[in-house]
Amino acid sequence: MNKFTRISVIILVLALAFSGIVFANGNSEKTDTAAAAKIIVGMATDTGGLGDKSFNDGSYEGVKKAAVDFNLDARVVESKQQTDYVPNLAGLAEDGSKVVFAIGFLMADAMIEVAKNNPDTVFAGIDIGLDPATAPKNVQGLLFKEQESGYVAGVLAGLMTKKYASVSDRLNDDNVVGMVLGMDIPPVERYQAGFYAGVKSVNPDCKVLSVVTGVFTDQAKGKESALAMIEQGADIIFQIAGLTGIGALNAADEAGVAGIGVDVDQYGVAPEAIMTSAVKGITQATYLTVKDVINDKFVGGGNRTFGINEDATGIAPYHNWNSLIPAEVKDAVDKAIADLKSGKVVAPASRAEAGYEG
Amino acid sequence: MSSVNEGRIVLDMQHISKQFPNVLANEDVSIHLREGEIISLLGENGAGKSTLMNVLYGLYRPTSGKILLNGKEVEISSPKDAIRNGLGMVHQHFMLIDTLTVTENIILGSEPGKSGVIDYKAARREVLELSKKYHLEVDPDALIENMAVGLQQRVEILKALYRKAKILILDEPTAVLTPHEVEQLFEVVEKLRESGVSMIIITHKLEEVKAISDRVYILRRGKCTGERVTKDITREGMANLMVGREVVLTVHKEKKEFSGDPIFELSDIVVKNEKGLNALDGLSLNVRPGEIVGIAGVDGNGQTELAEAIMGMCKLENGKILFKGERLEKYSTRQRRNKHISNVPADRQQFGLILPMDISENMVLGFHDEKPYAHGFNLALNNIHDYAERMVKDYDIRATGVDEPVENLSGGNQQKVILAREFSRNPEFLLVAQPTRGLDVGAIEYIHSQILKMRDNNVGILLISLELEEVFSLSDRILVLYEGKIVKEFIPDETTDKEVGFYMTGGKKSESGEKE
Amino acid sequence: MEGILAILNTDLLVATIRLSTPITLAAVGATICERSGIVNIAMEGMMIMGAFFAVVVAYFTGNPWLGLLAGVVAGGIFSLVHAVATVTFHLDHVVSGAVLNILSFGIVRYLMVLFFGHPGTTEPIPHGLNEYQFAIPGLSKIPVLGSMFFNQTPIVYMSFLLIIAALFFLKRTKVGLHLRAAGEHPMALETIGVSVYKMRYLGVLISGLFSGLAGAYLSIENAVSFTEGMSNGRGFIALAAMISGGWTAIGSFLAALFFGFADAFQIRMQIFKVLPIPAEIFIIFPYVATVIAVAGLVRKSRSPKADGIDFIIEREDG
């Protein structure tokens, strides 16, 4: 024990000195006096965290864009577990944020709790559906009709996979398309249902396959799932699996078939293979929300649904495929968009509605 | 044989001391060895013999003192150095890898063949040549785990010779050998001496010292208490230097007549070992109240399985176990112990004690959940404590207190803890295996006397021991265990260790058997 | 039901190889490690390290081969922590492994923020090793085996070679013999003048290099970017493979193939909705298979005698 104590004492002294410095000027509640001048926009991510190339990143894009345009101080904090939701949201409010974004459906309850305790701060929740009857006035749920994006992408895929397969050697005549899902959670399901309906609307006897990988981070699994469907003749792979899906798109690229990205324009992942991406205007949603708050146009207490009419859902540019995709198809796609806008067509939000088996 | 050797000094260890964290294992020990000489290091367990040799062999670094080989000082900081300097050691617990072949074991560490790839052909050839050269026949392709102990020892010696050892250290070479194997070993030793190998033999057996060595160094408590030319010193003289007092080298027990039916019987027991072979192959024996039955045998002939079978720790293929006329096969270990069958296991540290636990906890191991040591689910710590206190006094266990972990105790005291636990349950049948392994003379005497006390309390005792003298000195009857069978029964006074040893090796080497 | 039949085709076997390669590599490495007497459950962490650094280097240099090298080295270096902890500091092997797994996630996440400005996933690397897929002329024409074994990407070929190398190493080489001895009876090795510590360090290091390669396979050959948690439990599957493979290189390989097959199979089961049940049921199939395999095979297999047993020789005085 002797030797223990000796070494211990030495380190102890060092440590005391160190902690002396640490707590020298006491309370550290106000750590950012510098930025206090600016208006603060806060954002708390779900446990997924930034770098998901999907809604966390997308929201942050919007927040940063707004921060630049309106000269704000953008702050983000990543939650590690559910218990962090409340302190993070509340903390951002205490830091003096004017707007706080809660990213992801898991944070719904936390956001309402905190909103009640911080009436002067505006809270907006991505993918959070609120009950207008009970929701406080300073919160807003930002919802997206992923099914619409899925539907439009589906129409495109449905036409390309068979009728116009000749335009690219990446397409075949087997009349099969595939979807790679991450975990089977609501936004994913909405995409899936919409895509299915879209395909069937233009190509009823097309075979639509799908694989649930059960994970959002395993590229290898995504790749295998995609390849497995490509073996079965699938020539268009629609990924709805976050980072797992990146593997799927790579697979499509390597196997020489086409892919469709999700959430944001994923053209960059595999420029040759990716026809388009079924996008969801999160960036825009956060941006607009901040803008409204700055201009005091914010109306809370309910949900704000971003759909095709808000140009928040739909598909990304065709990029390299622009030249390949025949005009008829483009027209059909535009028509589908128009129908959705006019309400002539309603994209199904669930497998049940879409009549998708499994 | 042992004429005083005047050859040049090949090894000279000067004023070696080795300090371990809590003990001074060697204190200013100086020994020297002449070419072609055989010296023995005599001392009881813990006297520091092995430590000294481990220092020489580079396993330990001496705290002080220096080592001269062929006149010039050498720094031996690892076995590698030792080997390079022509030292070879045969350890008491063989350093052989069971799953490898004889060849692989012998060449391990200095394999033939270039660029890191082993040339097994060459290796095999070299091994064969070597074993011919020294008349140490072994099958180069046999797996160690299938070999008799005597042969394993040969492999160990070959290992050393393969590395061109000029000085050979033999650590308790006869500990596990039958008398016959001992003879063969001595022959080998002589041959080696003729081929110019000098040897140091570590032992605590006076006979051996007399038998083979020219000179003897006697160690006690880490100090060298004397250097003698063997032919000039008597066994008693050596014993005195070794223990520091007059030793009773024979336990005297008064004769008894054993009437009445046996309290414990085994009939036709068959047990398979993990390899699926019959470790016990139709073994039968019986023990009468107040009788000590000694099982003599070479290690690995079924001793372990016998003990396990009796205590119900392995599956019986066949056979009956009768205790007071009651069949025991169906009972669990626990139930058997509750029937006043006690067991002193061979490997006290692995099977007898839980080293990190303290004395009191070990004292109740196995009946910790009986009154008065437990009320229902709860341990009655006070009762356990008192009981342990009492035992520590009765069996004078040297410890700072009953809450001292047993791992801090000396081997003798650890064994006493087991004896206390087992004997205090007033057993009617007692299984004692290797009760004195690795203990010093004092402890041995004490434990033997305790066993004899049990005998006087009319307890039936089955003694399994590899130490032939122990079997002889304690037993009323000797059963020879060979390849899982009882091959012969003796009355100690009516036989010789040679004769017993002859049967211990299956009576095969008949010609050498007739020699007696 | 015709689905089932359609599943059983060459592609399934090729997919099996792809899925099992990382497991194989880690498992074979683990075999060598445990033969030296060190239990290694830190393969998961080593894989992550390898995968991450492979991408970092491949991304910043643009050369996947350098990335490959970096991945292997990173795995090796990280494994040395395990070696130091278990061999030099006599820390319980399983404990050290668990701690390393935890540590690896923190380190990678931290470094990602440092190098790429965000956690999650990295930007794709300019060139992946998958570009270097090549068919061995002649051999690749063999009906089924051809496409399985002889029309593959570099690391897959490496994995085949490494299996053979591992076999040769353990069976025929001097160091291999010493290493096995260290795992069976360390003292015996020490007493003939070979350092057990060195052998065990070597064993752990090799396993680290193999795991690093496995990680590199995941990140720069199978994929073209690194994603947090992309190893997704493969390290533990590899452990299972090593055990059900009976601590032998070949056995590990076969077991790894089996697990890869189980995964490839469940994916296809999903595609043809063979059974109308939730997808998760299919997903857990490989895990169930693992449990069954371990339970079924562990009895027959015999672990090295001194596996996981600490080895101390008190050379120092006082």
Added chain:
Amino acid sequence: MEITKLKPVFYTLAAISGVVGMAMYFSSIFSGIFLIIAAIVIYYIYRGLLTSYKTAKAEVYSVLKSMLIPLVGIIAAILIGAIIMVLTGYNPVRAYKALFYGGFVKNWSISVLNATPLLFTGLSVAFAFKAGLFNIGAEGQYYVGAMVATFLGITFNLPPVVSIILIFIIGGLLAAAYNFIPALLKVKTGAHEVITTMMFAHIAKYLSSIFIRGMGGDSAGSHPYVTDPIRDSNFLMKFKTIFPSANYRVHIGILIGIGMALLVSYILYRTTFGYEIRAIGQNKDAARGQGINVGKNIFIALLFAGFLSGFAGVTQVIGLDHKMFENLNAGYGWNGVSVALLAANNPIGVIFTALLWGALDAGGQYMSRTTQTPNSIVEIIKGIILFLLVAKYIWAWLGHRLKRWLGKRLQKNGGVQ
């Protein structure tokens, strides 16, 4: 010796102030800390009166000494973390200020919330370790406990106390049952529990998402991401009901956890079962040799470990979430392992290590928010702490080196050591 007559008085005093103080502190009322200190003081005063001043002092010293190494380890880890931050261009002083202020002062209530499930999983792992088993799959048993709690929480409609107790017991039992197969395999075939429980953890995770879909929303519409909330009557009691000023989310789960810790410690050191468990954990062969039924005990030990982990899930659901979420990767199982190792598998120690871990998590969040320092640095620090504390040999080694070094120095200066 009539001082002994006062024993009950002193002890009740100490106990009351201790418990109340703890409760207050956990509900982040900081005056609680003083009551705790008071309790300790009272205890030692009594010891001082009862025994001699010297022995009491010795006790105090031994306690402090036992706390020294962990303290040093933590501090050393923090220093290393600081170095890392400096090298990578963050300001350690600001970061650590935020870390500690956030973890131990500002968001203490969050630390407690974080610690609660860790306490249970930590106990689970620690108990298994005592029996020589590594229950690495605590995560899976956590999921099972959570599922059961959710199901019963929704369906049960009984008087609160009754239903909550029932939920705990049933949840625990089913979680234990989830370890049945691994335990069976361990005993029958010797399949290593590290693998089996790990795989079962994966399986539980996926089964939970099936369960959630089944337990919420109407099957016709889009499937839910959470189950329906459980009945209010099945909510676990909050501190707020005792201390109005307490944080409204903190529930008494932590106290249940501490109770569990005490219970486990009692089982281990005071009962025959615990005795057998420890005996087996330390030397199977000897235990078997003295007639202890190894298989049975290992079996029960694994089940009991599952039982404890199950409690983690139950408290989380009925205490905090009141529903079950999909896709949450909190990794209570893994952190449970860390917590247990850090406490050297001592049930009482687990209480403190769990709180420490919880505080570091909460503080890390606060730190990353206020100073925008990536909170993965906290993960790294955690890892280093683990290494420094678990590998005790490191200290012996350092000490040894230091001693020799000093020794040489002193000899040079002709001094004595």
